Amino acid sequence: MFFDKEVILFDVDVKDKTDAETKLANHLRQAGVVTEQFKDAVLQRESNFPTGLQTETIGVAIPHTDADKVITPQIGFMRLKNPVTFNQMGDNAEISVSIIFMLALKKSDDQLTMLQKLMGLFQNKEAIDKLEKITSKDDFVTLMKEIGIEQ
Amino acid sequence: MKTLMIVCGSGIATSTLAEGKIKSYLEDKGLASQVKMMKGNIAEQVNHVDDYDAFVSTTIVPENIRDHVISGVPLLTGVNQDKVFEQIVEKLDLK
Numbered sequence: 049m050f051f052d053k054e055v056i057l058f059d060v061d062v063k064d065k066t067d068a069e070t071k072l073a074n075h076l077r078q079a080g081v082v083t084e085q086f087k088d089a090v091l092q093r094e095s096n097f098p099t100g101l102q103t104e105t106i107g108v109a110i111p112h113t114d115a116d117k118v119i120t121p122q123i124g125f126m127r128l129k130n131p132v133t134f135n136q137m138g139d140n141a142e143i144s145v146s147i148i149f150m151l152a153l154k155k156s157d158d159q160l161t162m163l164q165k166l167m168g169l170f171q172n173k174e175a176i177d178k179l180e181k182i183t184s185k186d187d188f189v190t191l192m193k194e195i196g197i198e199q
Numbered sequence: 200m201k202t203l204m205i206v207c208g209s210g211i212a213t214s215t216l217a218e219g220k221i222k223s224y225l226e227d228k229g230l231a232s233q234v235k236m237m238k239g240n241i242a243e244q245v246n247h248v249d250d251y252d253a254f255v256s257t258t259i260v261p262e263n264i265r266d267h268v269i270s271g272v273p274l275l276t277g278v279n280q281d282k283v284f285e286q287i288v289e290k291l292d293l294k
Binding site for chain 2: 093096097098101102103104110112113114115136137138139140151153155159160163164167170171
């Protein structure tokens with residue numbers, strides 16, 4: 049359900065984090081799952097509250113914003129051709145990010161399990177290796193199902 | 200009953216995650232019944248840090264309250280997360 053609009057993009061060429069987030073948010077908008085305000089709200093939030101996370105295996109970002117900009121819960125995925133700099137959540141440290149999961153979520157604790165599995169993914173080296181190599185949307189969705197993020 | 204506030208930027212994603220992890224930890228240790236957990240966003244709670252026995256944030260907080268706040272980021276990355284649990288237990292003085 050979180051990937052049923054297939055906003056799944058591989059090896060995108062972007063110049064910085066704003067460019068990456070803009071492209072990904074525009075795709076979510078085109079899929080009809082977020083409101084027109086979503087993109088600006090995500091960018092604003094990223095500058096106030098950065099969403100980069102340096103795990104033991106990889107630097108990722110999980111941009112998101114308030115639930116009122118979301119029509120249907122969905123996750124947009126983007127793998128970058130070349131890493132860009134994000135700031136880390138909590139301490140603003142600069143980190144190198146090549147994988148982005150943009151979360152369009154409603155305010156609900158139902159999403160806890162999915163979020164926990166997503167964080168688990170970031171700490172699972174084998175799954176991250178796969179994520180760095182796959183090239184088709186089908187393979188991506190299969191991987192998300194294996195991990196339990198997608199039902 | 201001790202009070203624990205957990206905040207992030209929006210009160211939706213990462214505070215929910217941090218809350219889940221802390222809750223499991225407290226349950227495992229048999230301490231959950233001593234703690235009332237609450238969740239919010241930093242904008243609403245920034246002036247209320249001292250209203251709670253402990254305050255965890257997954258997002259950046261202003262300099263003037265930094266010493267009063269436990270960073271919840273390790274709960275998201277898994278790096279050094281045991282330290283966060285220790286800090287919470289110590290701050291709440293759980294036994």
